[in-house]
Amino acid sequence: MSKGSVRKLAVPPISMNEEPQEKEKAICGQCSAEFEKRRRNQKFCSDACRKNAHQKRDGKENPRNSLMSPSKRRENELFFDTNRRIAEDIYTRPPCERFDYVAGMIEAARSGHGKLRALLMNKLLLFPDYDMRGLFHRNCPAAYLTTSQIASVFCGLAWKAEQSVVTIYI
Ligand SMILES: [Zn+2]
Structure with a gap:
Protein backbone atom coordinates (compact mmCIF):
# COMPACT_ATOMS: atom_id res chain seq x y z
CA MET A 1 0.00 0.00 0.00
CA ASP A 58 -23.18 21.93 22.62
CA GLY A 59 -26.60 23.03 23.85
CA LYS A 60 -28.53 20.93 21.39
CA GLU A 61 -32.18 20.26 22.02
CA ASN A 62 -32.26 17.60 24.66
CA PRO A 63 -34.79 17.07 27.44
CA ARG A 64 -32.02 16.19 29.84
CA ASN A 65 -30.14 19.45 29.36
CA SER A 66 -30.91 20.75 32.83
CA LEU A 67 -29.02 17.82 34.30
CA MET A 68 -25.74 19.17 33.06
CA SER A 69 -26.17 22.89 33.66
CA PRO A 70 -23.12 23.68 35.78
CA SER A 71 -25.01 25.36 38.60
CA LYS A 72 -27.39 22.44 39.05
CA ARG A 73 -24.85 19.74 38.53
CA ARG A 74 -23.81 19.16 42.12
CA GLU A 75 -27.40 19.31 43.30
CA ASN A 76 -28.38 16.75 40.68
CA GLU A 77 -25.54 14.46 41.63
CA LEU A 78 -26.77 14.45 45.22
CA PHE A 79 -30.32 13.94 44.05
CA PHE A 80 -29.52 10.91 41.92
CA ASP A 81 -27.18 9.59 44.55
CA THR A 82 -30.07 9.63 47.01
CA ASN A 83 -32.22 7.73 44.52
CA ARG A 84 -29.59 5.03 44.32
CA ARG A 85 -29.01 4.84 48.04
CA ILE A 86 -32.70 4.42 48.83
CA ALA A 87 -33.16 1.82 46.07
CA GLU A 88 -30.15 -0.08 47.40
CA ASP A 89 -31.59 0.12 50.91
CA ILE A 90 -34.83 -1.40 49.65
CA TYR A 91 -33.34 -4.10 47.44
CA THR A 92 -30.80 -5.30 49.98
CA ARG A 93 -33.60 -5.91 52.49
CA PRO A 94 -35.55 -9.18 52.67
CA PRO A 95 -38.69 -8.84 50.49
CA CYS A 96 -40.96 -9.17 53.54
CA GLU A 97 -39.51 -5.95 54.98
CA ARG A 98 -39.80 -3.89 51.82
CA PHE A 99 -43.49 -3.17 52.13
CA ASP A 100 -43.10 -1.44 55.51
CA TYR A 101 -39.98 0.39 54.40
CA VAL A 102 -41.61 1.82 51.29
CA ALA A 103 -44.83 2.60 53.17
CA GLY A 104 -42.76 4.58 55.69
CA MET A 105 -40.96 6.43 52.92
CA ILE A 106 -44.21 7.45 51.24
CA GLU A 107 -45.69 8.47 54.57
CA ALA A 108 -42.65 10.72 55.19
CA ALA A 109 -43.01 12.30 51.73
CA ARG A 110 -46.72 12.92 52.30
CA SER A 111 -46.22 14.48 55.68
CA GLY A 112 -43.94 17.20 54.39
CA HIS A 113 -40.48 15.77 53.62
CA GLY A 114 -40.01 18.06 50.60
CA LYS A 115 -36.80 16.60 49.18
CA LEU A 116 -38.09 13.07 49.39
CA ARG A 117 -41.34 14.15 47.79
CA ALA A 118 -39.45 15.84 44.93
CA LEU A 119 -37.44 12.67 44.43
CA LEU A 120 -40.49 10.42 44.29
CA MET A 121 -42.25 12.74 41.84
CA ASN A 122 -39.23 13.31 39.60
CA LYS A 123 -40.05 12.58 35.96
CA LEU A 124 -36.55 11.45 35.04
CA LEU A 125 -36.79 8.83 37.76
CA LEU A 126 -40.41 7.89 37.13
CA PHE A 127 -39.86 7.53 33.38
CA PRO A 128 -36.15 6.92 33.24
CA ASP A 129 -33.93 6.66 30.22
CA TYR A 130 -32.85 3.03 30.50
CA ASP A 131 -29.50 3.91 28.95
CA MET A 132 -28.76 5.87 32.11
CA ARG A 133 -27.81 2.76 33.99
CA GLY A 134 -26.44 4.78 36.87
CA LEU A 135 -30.00 5.53 37.93
CA PHE A 136 -30.53 1.90 38.86
CA HIS A 137 -29.39 -0.35 41.67
CA ARG A 138 -26.33 -2.31 40.47
CA ASN A 139 -26.56 -0.32 37.21
CA CYS A 140 -29.16 -2.84 36.15
CA PRO A 141 -32.41 -1.42 34.74
CA ALA A 142 -33.50 -4.91 33.67
CA ALA A 143 -33.77 -6.11 37.25
CA TYR A 144 -34.45 -3.05 39.39
CA LEU A 145 -36.68 0.01 39.56
CA THR A 146 -35.70 3.53 40.53
CA THR A 147 -36.84 4.71 43.96
CA SER A 148 -39.54 6.82 42.32
CA GLN A 149 -40.80 3.87 40.29
CA ILE A 150 -40.93 1.74 43.42
CA ALA A 151 -43.05 4.37 45.13
CA SER A 152 -45.28 4.63 42.08
CA VAL A 153 -45.80 0.87 41.88
CA PHE A 154 -46.43 0.76 45.60
CA CYS A 155 -49.05 3.49 45.50
CA GLY A 156 -50.77 1.84 42.56
CA LEU A 157 -50.96 -1.53 44.27
CA ALA A 158 -50.74 -1.14 47.99
CA TRP A 159 -54.24 0.02 48.75
CA LYS A 160 -55.89 -2.53 46.50
CA ALA A 161 -53.78 -5.62 46.94
CA GLU A 162 -52.22 -7.87 49.50
CA GLN A 163 -48.78 -7.05 50.82
CA SER A 164 -47.38 -10.14 49.11
CA VAL A 165 -48.46 -8.86 45.70
CA VAL A 166 -46.71 -5.54 46.22
CA THR A 167 -43.44 -7.15 47.25
CA ILE A 168 -43.38 -9.21 44.08
CA TYR A 169 -43.25 -5.99 42.08
CA ILE A 170 -40.57 -4.29 44.09
ZN1 LIG B 1 -22.32 6.21 31.03
Whole structure:
Protein backbone atom coordinates (compact mmCIF):
# COMPACT_ATOMS: atom_id res chain seq x y z
CA MET A 1 0.00 0.00 0.00
CA SER A 2 1.46 3.35 -0.95
CA LYS A 3 1.74 6.04 1.66
CA GLY A 4 -0.68 8.30 -0.17
CA SER A 5 -3.52 5.80 0.09
CA VAL A 6 -3.46 5.62 3.90
CA ARG A 7 -6.43 7.51 5.20
CA LYS A 8 -5.78 9.86 8.04
CA LEU A 9 -7.86 9.04 11.10
CA ALA A 10 -9.61 11.94 12.79
CA VAL A 11 -8.65 10.51 16.16
CA PRO A 12 -5.23 8.90 16.50
CA PRO A 13 -5.32 5.29 17.72
CA ILE A 14 -4.44 4.79 21.37
CA SER A 15 -0.99 3.30 21.81
CA MET A 16 -0.58 0.27 24.04
CA ASN A 17 1.64 1.95 26.61
CA GLU A 18 -1.09 4.45 27.37
CA GLU A 19 -3.16 1.66 28.89
CA PRO A 20 -3.21 1.71 32.68
CA GLN A 21 -1.55 -1.40 34.17
CA GLU A 22 -4.47 -2.28 36.41
CA LYS A 23 -7.97 -1.48 35.28
CA GLU A 24 -8.79 1.77 37.00
CA LYS A 25 -12.41 2.44 37.89
CA ALA A 26 -14.25 5.68 37.35
CA ILE A 27 -17.74 7.13 37.45
CA CYS A 28 -19.27 7.95 34.08
CA GLY A 29 -19.72 11.70 33.66
CA GLN A 30 -22.99 11.08 31.87
CA CYS A 31 -24.90 8.23 33.48
CA SER A 32 -23.01 7.95 36.79
CA ALA A 33 -22.38 4.24 36.28
CA GLU A 34 -19.10 2.82 37.51
CA PHE A 35 -16.89 1.52 34.73
CA GLU A 36 -13.37 0.21 34.14
CA LYS A 37 -11.20 2.64 32.26
CA ARG A 38 -9.82 1.45 28.95
CA ARG A 39 -7.94 4.71 28.52
CA ARG A 40 -6.36 6.86 31.17
CA ASN A 41 -8.38 9.96 30.34
CA GLN A 42 -11.68 8.14 29.75
CA LYS A 43 -14.59 10.06 31.29
CA PHE A 44 -17.56 8.12 29.99
CA CYS A 45 -18.55 4.46 30.18
CA SER A 46 -19.58 4.18 26.53
CA ASP A 47 -19.63 5.92 23.18
CA ALA A 48 -23.34 6.60 23.68
CA CYS A 49 -22.68 8.46 26.93
CA ARG A 50 -19.79 10.40 25.44
CA LYS A 51 -21.96 11.53 22.54
CA ASN A 52 -24.86 12.46 24.83
CA ALA A 53 -22.56 14.51 27.01
CA HIS A 54 -21.14 16.36 24.03
CA GLN A 55 -24.60 17.05 22.67
CA LYS A 56 -25.58 18.60 25.96
CA ARG A 57 -22.42 20.65 26.10
CA ASP A 58 -23.18 21.93 22.62
CA GLY A 59 -26.60 23.03 23.85
CA LYS A 60 -28.53 20.93 21.39
CA GLU A 61 -32.18 20.26 22.02
CA ASN A 62 -32.26 17.60 24.66
CA PRO A 63 -34.79 17.07 27.44
CA ARG A 64 -32.02 16.19 29.84
CA ASN A 65 -30.14 19.45 29.36
CA SER A 66 -30.91 20.75 32.83
CA LEU A 67 -29.02 17.82 34.30
CA MET A 68 -25.74 19.17 33.06
CA SER A 69 -26.17 22.89 33.66
CA PRO A 70 -23.12 23.68 35.78
CA SER A 71 -25.01 25.36 38.60
CA LYS A 72 -27.39 22.44 39.05
CA ARG A 73 -24.85 19.74 38.53
CA ARG A 74 -23.81 19.16 42.12
CA GLU A 75 -27.40 19.31 43.30
CA ASN A 76 -28.38 16.75 40.68
CA GLU A 77 -25.54 14.46 41.63
CA LEU A 78 -26.77 14.45 45.22
CA PHE A 79 -30.32 13.94 44.05
CA PHE A 80 -29.52 10.91 41.92
CA ASP A 81 -27.18 9.59 44.55
CA THR A 82 -30.07 9.63 47.01
CA ASN A 83 -32.22 7.73 44.52
CA ARG A 84 -29.59 5.03 44.32
CA ARG A 85 -29.01 4.84 48.04
CA ILE A 86 -32.70 4.42 48.83
CA ALA A 87 -33.16 1.82 46.07
CA GLU A 88 -30.15 -0.08 47.40
CA ASP A 89 -31.59 0.12 50.91
CA ILE A 90 -34.83 -1.40 49.65
CA TYR A 91 -33.34 -4.10 47.44
CA THR A 92 -30.80 -5.30 49.98
CA ARG A 93 -33.60 -5.91 52.49
CA PRO A 94 -35.55 -9.18 52.67
CA PRO A 95 -38.69 -8.84 50.49
CA CYS A 96 -40.96 -9.17 53.54
CA GLU A 97 -39.51 -5.95 54.98
CA ARG A 98 -39.80 -3.89 51.82
CA PHE A 99 -43.49 -3.17 52.13
CA ASP A 100 -43.10 -1.44 55.51
CA TYR A 101 -39.98 0.39 54.40
CA VAL A 102 -41.61 1.82 51.29
CA ALA A 103 -44.83 2.60 53.17
CA GLY A 104 -42.76 4.58 55.69
CA MET A 105 -40.96 6.43 52.92
CA ILE A 106 -44.21 7.45 51.24
CA GLU A 107 -45.69 8.47 54.57
CA ALA A 108 -42.65 10.72 55.19
CA ALA A 109 -43.01 12.30 51.73
CA ARG A 110 -46.72 12.92 52.30
CA SER A 111 -46.22 14.48 55.68
CA GLY A 112 -43.94 17.20 54.39
CA HIS A 113 -40.48 15.77 53.62
CA GLY A 114 -40.01 18.06 50.60
CA LYS A 115 -36.80 16.60 49.18
CA LEU A 116 -38.09 13.07 49.39
CA ARG A 117 -41.34 14.15 47.79
CA ALA A 118 -39.45 15.84 44.93
CA LEU A 119 -37.44 12.67 44.43
CA LEU A 120 -40.49 10.42 44.29
CA MET A 121 -42.25 12.74 41.84
CA ASN A 122 -39.23 13.31 39.60
CA LYS A 123 -40.05 12.58 35.96
CA LEU A 124 -36.55 11.45 35.04
CA LEU A 125 -36.79 8.83 37.76
CA LEU A 126 -40.41 7.89 37.13
CA PHE A 127 -39.86 7.53 33.38
CA PRO A 128 -36.15 6.92 33.24
CA ASP A 129 -33.93 6.66 30.22
CA TYR A 130 -32.85 3.03 30.50
CA ASP A 131 -29.50 3.91 28.95
CA MET A 132 -28.76 5.87 32.11
CA ARG A 133 -27.81 2.76 33.99
CA GLY A 134 -26.44 4.78 36.87
CA LEU A 135 -30.00 5.53 37.93
CA PHE A 136 -30.53 1.90 38.86
CA HIS A 137 -29.39 -0.35 41.67
CA ARG A 138 -26.33 -2.31 40.47
CA ASN A 139 -26.56 -0.32 37.21
CA CYS A 140 -29.16 -2.84 36.15
CA PRO A 141 -32.41 -1.42 34.74
CA ALA A 142 -33.50 -4.91 33.67
CA ALA A 143 -33.77 -6.11 37.25
CA TYR A 144 -34.45 -3.05 39.39
CA LEU A 145 -36.68 0.01 39.56
CA THR A 146 -35.70 3.53 40.53
CA THR A 147 -36.84 4.71 43.96
CA SER A 148 -39.54 6.82 42.32
CA GLN A 149 -40.80 3.87 40.29
CA ILE A 150 -40.93 1.74 43.42
CA ALA A 151 -43.05 4.37 45.13
CA SER A 152 -45.28 4.63 42.08
CA VAL A 153 -45.80 0.87 41.88
CA PHE A 154 -46.43 0.76 45.60
CA CYS A 155 -49.05 3.49 45.50
CA GLY A 156 -50.77 1.84 42.56
CA LEU A 157 -50.96 -1.53 44.27
CA ALA A 158 -50.74 -1.14 47.99
CA TRP A 159 -54.24 0.02 48.75
CA LYS A 160 -55.89 -2.53 46.50
CA ALA A 161 -53.78 -5.62 46.94
CA GLU A 162 -52.22 -7.87 49.50
CA GLN A 163 -48.78 -7.05 50.82
CA SER A 164 -47.38 -10.14 49.11
CA VAL A 165 -48.46 -8.86 45.70
CA VAL A 166 -46.71 -5.54 46.22
CA THR A 167 -43.44 -7.15 47.25
CA ILE A 168 -43.38 -9.21 44.08
CA TYR A 169 -43.25 -5.99 42.08
CA ILE A 170 -40.57 -4.29 44.09
ZN1 LIG B 1 -22.32 6.21 31.03
